[in-house]
Amino acid sequence: xxxxxxxxxxxxxxxxxxxxxxxxxxxxxxxxxxxxxxxxxxxxxxxxxxxxxxxxxxxxxxxxxxxxxxxxxxxxxxxxxxxxxxxxxxxxxxxxxxxxxxxxxxxxxxxxxxxxxxxxxxxxxxxxxxxxxxxxxxxxxxxxxxxxxxxxxxxxxxxxxxxxxxxxxxxxxxxxxxxxxxxxxxxxxxxxxxxxxxxxxxxxxxxxxxxxxxxxxxxxxxxxxxxxxxxxxxxxxxxxxxxxxxxxxxxxxxxxxxxxxxxxxxxxxxxxxxxxxxxxxxxxxxxxxxxxxxxxxxxxxxxxxxxxxxxxxxxxxxxxxxxxxxxxxxxxxxxxxxxxxx
Numbered sequence: 001x002x003x004x005x006x007x008x009x010x011x012x013x014x015x016x017x018x019x020x021x022x023x024x025x026x027x028x029x030x031x032x033x034x035x036x037x038x039x040x041x042x043x044x045x046x047x048x049x050x051x052x053x054x055x056x057x058x059x060x061x062x063x064x065x066x067x068x069x070x071x072x073x074x075x076x077x078x079x080x081x082x083x084x085x086x087x088x089x090x091x092x093x094x095x096x097x098x099x100x101x102x103x104x105x106x107x108x109x110x111x112x113x114x115x116x117x118x119x120x121x122x123x124x125x126x127x128x129x130x131x132x133x134x135x136x137x138x139x140x141x142x143x144x145x146x147x148x149x150x151x152x153x154x155x156x157x158x159x160x161x162x163x164x165x166x167x168x169x170x171x172x173x174x175x176x177x178x179x180x181x182x183x184x185x186x187x188x189x190x191x192x193x194x195x196x197x198x199x200x201x202x203x204x205x206x207x208x209x210x211x212x213x214x215x216x217x218x219x220x221x222x223x224x225x226x227x228x229x230x231x232x233x234x235x236x237x238x239x240x241x242x243x244x245x246x247x248x249x250x251x252x253x254x255x256x257x258x259x260x261x262x263x264x265x266x267x268x269x270x271x272x273x274x275x276x277x278x279x280x281x282x283x284x285x286x287x288x289x290x291x292x293x294x295x296x297x298x299x300x301x302x303x304x305x306x307x308x309x310x311x312x313x314x315x316x317x318x319x320x321x322x323x324x325x326x327x328x329x330x331x332x333x334x335x336x337x338x339x340x341x342x
Contacts, residue, residue: 018062035108035149059324064170067156085127102140104168182214186329196323203263267295284318293338
């Protein structure tokens with residue numbers, strides 16, 4: 001395998017959208033699927049650093065994770081776990097190995113091998129320990145990767161800054177917190193863990209389409225006074241929470257009558273994307289200077305990229321787009337972080 005090859009991961013249903021989005025900025029690139037949720041990328045003179053910078057600076061939404069490939073062991077040669085560890089070290093040692101690394105192992109699709117990903121992780125950890133390399137699950141400045149695909153086990157090596165996410169394949173595993181109201185909370189928590197948004201220490205937050213109140217709960221925990229706008233009920237565990245105002249109406253009537261100024265508006269409504277963007281544009285006028293917006297955009301795979309472009313063009317009349325990503329917990333949607341224009 002050419003060591004210039006880069007591998008990008010995306011949601012399985014949106015892998016083609018990820019490739020098309022990358023292709024808009026690298027029209028000469030060669031790309032093909034390497035697994036159900038992993039694609040291969042090659043373009044002469046394009047490094048993983050350049051690709052990562054482009055994804056961040058242009059706010060490409062569908063790529064979750066990048067890995068610079070250093071070699072692949074075909075499946076028929078990857079049956080023996082002991083030998084595979086030796087192969088991995090030989091491939092990784094083509095480049096200088098730091099003293100501390102994050103080791104990330106994941107699988108793309110259903111592949112029949114005589115070991116599990118956790119067993120492969122332990123074998124690779126032991127092989128690295130024999131070289132006096134400290135191995136972590138995450139948090140190191142350099143990542144060594146192993147991705148099991150139908151073609152074979154692909155090994156990677158690159159800095160965490162060029163990976164886009166410090167989780168295997170961009171797959172974030174979050175534990176259910178005490179008091180969780182809904183699984184939608186994972187989306188907001190994952191976003192905060194990316195470091196893509198810095199919230200004020202306190203302030204006023206507007207949660208549009210709040211029911212059953214998962215995002216409101218998180219914002220309350222972070223010190224916000226929250227206006228939860230939804231005609232539906234909030235979870236009973238939120239009843240009487242200090243700082244929570246439940247406004248039983250929809251977004252349009254609330255924004256037409258509201259006199260408050262907010263520091264943050266969030267929107268996880270199940271609404272047509274262009275209509276949801278129009279609501280966010282209306283909400284921008286209710287923010288204090290420098291106010292932020294967080295919204296999810298509901299999508300279907302067959303027209304995802306053109307629709308994202310339409311949503312962005314509409315939002316740009318009132319907002320600067322700060323971050324865009326289909327997070328692991330998004331499913332059929334992307335998350336946008338926005339800053340209101342002055």
